[in-house]
Amino acid sequence: MKNLYAIIxxxxxxxxxxxxxxxWGRVAGFEGLWKFSVGDDVKWxxxxxxxxxxxxxxxxxxxxxxxxxxxxxxxxxxNFDVKSFPGEGSLMLMLGQIDDVDEVFINGVKVGQTGSxxxxxxxxxxxxxxxxxxxxxxxxxxxxxxxxxxxxxxxxGIVQADLLGIFFDNDxxxxxxxxxxxxxxxxxxxxxxxxxxxxxxxxxxxxVPGTWESQxxxxxxxxxxxxxKFILPVELENQNLYLVLGRVDDFDKVYLNxxxxxxxxxxxxxxxxxxxxxxxxxxxxxxxxxKFQKFNELxxxxxxxxxxxxxxxxxxxxxxxxxxxxxxxxxxxxxxGNPVRALLRLFDIY
Amino acid sequence: MRTRISIILLLLIVNFxxxxxxxxxxxxxxxxxxxxxxxxxxxWAEKNFDDSAWDDMYVPSRWEENxxxxxxxxxxxxxNVVIPDYxxEREVFLELGYIDDVDEVYFNGVKxxxxxxxxxxxxxxxxxxxxxxxxxxxxxxxxxxxxAVRVYDSQLEGGIVRGNIRLVFGMPDVVPDIDxxxxxxxxxxxxxxxxxxxxxxPGAWENQGFNNYDGYxxxxxxxxxxxxxxxxxLILMAGRIDDDDRLFINGxxxxxxxEYYGTSNTDMHREFRNYFIPDGILKPGKNLIVLKIIDRxxxxxxxxxxxxxxxxxxxxxxxxxRRKN
Numbered sequence: 001m002k003n004l005y006a007i008i009x010x011x012x013x014x015x016x017x018x019x020x021x022x023x024w025g026r027v028a029g030f031e032g033l034w035k036f037s038v039g040d041d042v043k044w045x046x047x048x049x050x051x052x053x054x055x056x057x058x059x060x061x062x063x064x065x066x067x068x069x070x071x072x073x074x075x076x077x078x079n080f081d082v083k084s085f086p087g088e089g090s091l092m093l094m095l096g097q098i099d100d101v102d103e104v105f106i107n108g109v110k111v112g113q114t115g116s117x118x119x120x121x122x123x124x125x126x127x128x129x130x131x132x133x134x135x136x137x138x139x140x141x142x143x144x145x146x147x148x149x150x151x152x153x154x155x156x157g158i159v160q161a162d163l164l165g166i167f168f169d170n171d172x173x174x175x176x177x178x179x180x181x182x183x184x185x186x187x188x189x190x191x192x193x194x195x196x197x198x199x200x201x202x203x204x205x206x207x208v209p210g211t212w213e214s215q216x217x218x219x220x221x222x223x224x225x226x227x228x229k230f231i232l233p234v235e236l237e238n239q240n241l242y243l244v245l246g247r248v249d250d251f252d253k254v255y256l257n258x259x260x261x262x263x264x265x266x267x268x269x270x271x272x273x274x275x276x277x278x279x280x281x282x283x284x285x286x287x288x289x290x291k292f293q294k295f296n297e298l299x300x301x302x303x304x305x306x307x308x309x310x311x312x313x314x315x316x317x318x319x320x321x322x323x324x325x326x327x328x329x330x331x332x333x334x335x336x337g338n339p340v341r342a343l344l345r346l347f348d349i350y
Numbered sequence: 351m352r353t354r355i356s357i358i359l360l361l362l363i364v365n366f367x368x369x370x371x372x373x374x375x376x377x378x379x380x381x382x383x384x385x386x387x388x389x390x391x392x393x394w395a396e397k398n399f400d401d402s403a404w405d406d407m408y409v410p411s412r413w414e415e416n417x418x419x420x421x422x423x424x425x426x427x428x429x430n431v432v433i434p435d436y437x438x439e440r441e442v443f444l445e446l447g448y449i450d451d452v453d454e455v456y457f458n459g460v461k462x463x464x465x466x467x468x469x470x471x472x473x474x475x476x477x478x479x480x481x482x483x484x485x486x487x488x489x490x491x492x493x494x495x496x497x498a499v500r501v502y503d504s505q506l507e508g509g510i511v512r513g514n515i516r517l518v519f520g521m522p523d524v525v526p527d528i529d530x531x532x533x534x535x536x537x538x539x540x541x542x543x544x545x546x547x548x549x550x551x552p553g554a555w556e557n558q559g560f561n562n563y564d565g566y567x568x569x570x571x572x573x574x575x576x577x578x579x580x581x582x583x584l585i586l587m588a589g590r591i592d593d594d595d596r597l598f599i600n601g602x603x604x605x606x607x608x609e610y611y612g613t614s615n616t617d618m619h620r621e622f623r624n625y626f627i628p629d630g631i632l633k634p635g636k637n638l639i640v641l642k643i644i645d646r647x648x649x650x651x652x653x654x655x656x657x658x659x660x661x662x663x664x665x666x667x668x669x670x671x672r673r674k675n
Binding site: 038055065067069070073119153 | 583617622624625662665674
């Protein structure tokens with residue numbers, strides 16, 4: 001049965017991506033020829049490494065198309081320019097599925113890893129690679145991306161991708177207040193974790209949106225907590241607003257200033273298919289004006305059943321009714337023709 | 351082995367063979383009269399044994415047709431061959447066609463291969479074409495070399511009966527910096543034994559005295575690594591292993607393929623292993639390489655490939671030459 005679920009999930013990912021063509025504005029496209037070499041050397045991550053005598057292969061595709069039967073380490077490198085910077089935040093590197101493990105560097109800086117290299121090898125061949133790009137890392141010209149891949153057996157490399165490149169989330173334009181970026185993160189349940197004033201100083205930081213698998217929590221399934229403190233802008237005071245948390249894999253409970261304001265979880269009236277669709281749904285939680293303070297603390301408890309986990313896709317932030325309406329009512333359908341967003345109302349508690 | 355897989359592998363080998371048997375291939379024909387004696391004495395394997403009193407036997411042929419009608423049992427073949435100097439640095443295979451039923455082959459007194467299993471647990475290999483890799487270390491270039499083939503026939507026709515009989519000198523696709531083809535220590539079980547026996551790598555253990563054995567086994571070898579190589583990135587080309595394996599060097603876990611601790615079948619017996627050795631694992635002088643293997647059915651062991659330690663530079667170059675499309 002587990003395999004069946006996996007197939008259904010992969011199917012969803014593929015179909016959801018095709019429906020998302022308008023959501024993602026392309027900043028740099030990576031389909032085409034890349035520099036490629038078997039072997040492994042940390043120096044190959046550096047932007048000024050001279051790869052002029054490397055081979056070239058087409059990406060995406062199984063590297064066995066060129067290097068038949070090859071198992072082991074290999075690196076991909078590519079130089080690229082960025083046409084336009086749509087703004088800070090919410091730039092997402094998308095690399096599709098990489099078989100088995102990858103580690104990605106942009107301009108010499110590590111931006112993500114999925115799976116685990118030897119000696120504690122763990123494959124991630126069926127996980128979609130999406131890495132948030134830190135602000136300030138990209139230049140207009142002469143950027144370098146370097147990808148270290150380890151393949152233990154069978155097909156290898158950047159094998160399959162619907163979206164391959166760096167993308168900007170157009171939905172970010174709907175936000176009145178952007179909450180993406182660094183959040184506090186922990187996988188340990190603690191007393192008073194949802195309360196105002198809870199001390200999260202020692203917690204790790206994580207980029208939101210982005211799966212936790214891609215940010216050092218490889219293979220983790222189960223509960224995790226995100227915390228964010230923010231000051232409500234004056235122009236948004238005394239308004240009913242919508243807290244948008246993009247998509248979360250799989251379930252979440254959201255607390256604002258210690259009070260539960262929304263949740264998406266495994267409810268009794270879901271059928272099994274609905275349960276497994278939760279990770280597709282946009283979280284748009286209505287927040288009455290009186291629930292906000294000047295200083296606010298937001299806590300999101302996430303439960304992930306398997307594979308990817310976390311607040312993995314934006315937009316993340318506050319929207320007015322009119323903008324949230326655009327997000328909710330935009331047509332988007334899954335593989336069976338069901339509108340993805342119509343289920344939202346099931347979870348709204350106000 | 352599953353038939354479909356065998357066919358795929360056969361295709362791979364044929365393709366691979368093409369590149370090896372290109373224009374640069376040399377051969378020494380070995381068809382013709384060999385020295386021959388029935389009986390079985392292990393000193394007949396020796397390079398210096400005087401076989402001048404032995405019969406002459408045409409190879410390939412059935413010994414029944416050459417004066418040994420109705421003979422079943424042990425017999426030995428011997429032949430001297432001069433290998434010219436210019437053929438050093440090649441990848442050498444001894445082809446002996448089809449042998450009925452069981453054989454083991456000595457090159458200058460050193461065993462280089464076996465097919466089937468001798469009494470008391472007889473396993474015929476009459477339908478297997480013999481092709482044995484000859485390690486460079488056993489050959490004398492520019493001098494006379496001695497081949498000795500011990501054969502056991504259990505019934506009906508016997509001997510080196512048909513097929514190509516020759517030494518093939520190919521330009522190797524790749525020459526490892528440290529050649530690890532040849533003998534390794536071998537024992538069944540999960541840990542290395544002090545009194546491990548010797549086994550030829552590559553080659554299924556079924557052909558080397560462990561007929562029908564499925565389960566855990568350990569290959570080990572002490573390897574001298576010169577200081578000049580220690581400063582370089584090295585890769586252990588460990589060949590195609592059936593089924594799953596874990597690599598340890600000097601007692602430290604380095605790499606694995608498949609699920610050594612698992613119980614279900616993987617497809618890893620199709621896969622060639624390239625194990626990158628992290629800095630600081632290999633020491634100057636003697637190093638112990640241990641491959642722990644589990645076989646869950648059919649053939650088992652390090653089945654195929656050019657086994658050795660290679661520098662990353664040479665490894666990249668080798669794969670660039672193999673690139674297609």
